[in-house]
Amino acid sequence: EPEVTQTPSHQVTQMGQEVILRCVPISNHLYFYWYRQILGQKVEFLVSFYNNEISEKSEIFDDQFSVERPDGSNFTLKIRSTKLEDSAMYFCASRLREGNYGYTFGSGTRLTVV
Amino acid sequence: AQSVTQPDIHITVSEGASLELRCNYSYGATPYLFWYVQSPGQGLQLLLKYFSGDTLVQGIKGFEAEFKRSQSSFNLRKPSVHWSDAAEYFCAVGATGGYQKVTFGTGTKLQVIP
Numbered sequence: 001e002p003e004v005t006q007t008p009s010h011q012v013t014q015m016g017q018e019v020i021l022r023c024v025p026i027s028n029h030l031y032f033y034w035y036r037q038i039l040g041q042k043v044e045f046l047v048s049f050y051n052n053e054i055s056e057k058s059e060i061f062d063d064q065f066s067v068e069r070p071d072g073s074n075f076t077l078k079i080r081s082t083k084l085e086d087s088a089m090y091f092c093a094s095r096l097r098e099g100n101y102g103y104t105f106g107s108g109t110r111l112t113v114v
Numbered sequence: 115a116q117s118v119t120q121p122d123i124h125i126t127v128s129e130g131a132s133l134e135l136r137c138n139y140s141y142g143a144t145p146y147l148f149w150y151v152q153s154p155g156q157g158l159q160l161l162l163k164y165f166s167g168d169t170l171v172q173g174i175k176g177f178e179a180e181f182k183r184s185q186s187s188f189n190l191r192k193p194s195v196h197w198s199d200a201a202e203y204f205c206a207v208g209a210t211g212g213y214q215k216v217t218f219g220t221g222t223k224l225q226v227i228p
Binding site for chain 2: 042089095106108
């Protein structure tokens, strides 16, 4: 079964540093998402991306965050200047088209900011 | 706005006993509904989903869920729990319009005792 692949599985970064989390969505999917789960809390929506632009974002997704689909296969989340509170598990997801039939999550990247 | 309530933060059951995890949702139309399972430090695994049709949905690992529109509920059940089912379970609702972000509940942590 096709998978959404996320790399790395765990990343440690120093506060103030930029970090890029990478995702390879399922190849024929058209809608892409990032979600975040702070340890012990629920999974929260960050941003959705369609047709090479952000379609919806949450209040969490401030100017420190950006997303990009640089080459037609990767989908990245960049945090410009990481804060301690950015430590979380970040999940990428993708979907084929209208309807949630193909909504698939990756296994996540655990980001630890020290 | 869509929302999900999982009233039980923590549930303990004996191995072999039956299980029911509660989920109530709020959404203006017929929603897409999901149950995910997450083992410690791991990603989200889809157990089952409901889009339309038969309100009793069968999933993986012997789980099932029933959509009850009148009660705005989508409770997860399993007739006989195994020790390997110990994990955290998240109910989620997906918007049927827009870019179809998914909203998660706060999760129910399941402990299985011998």
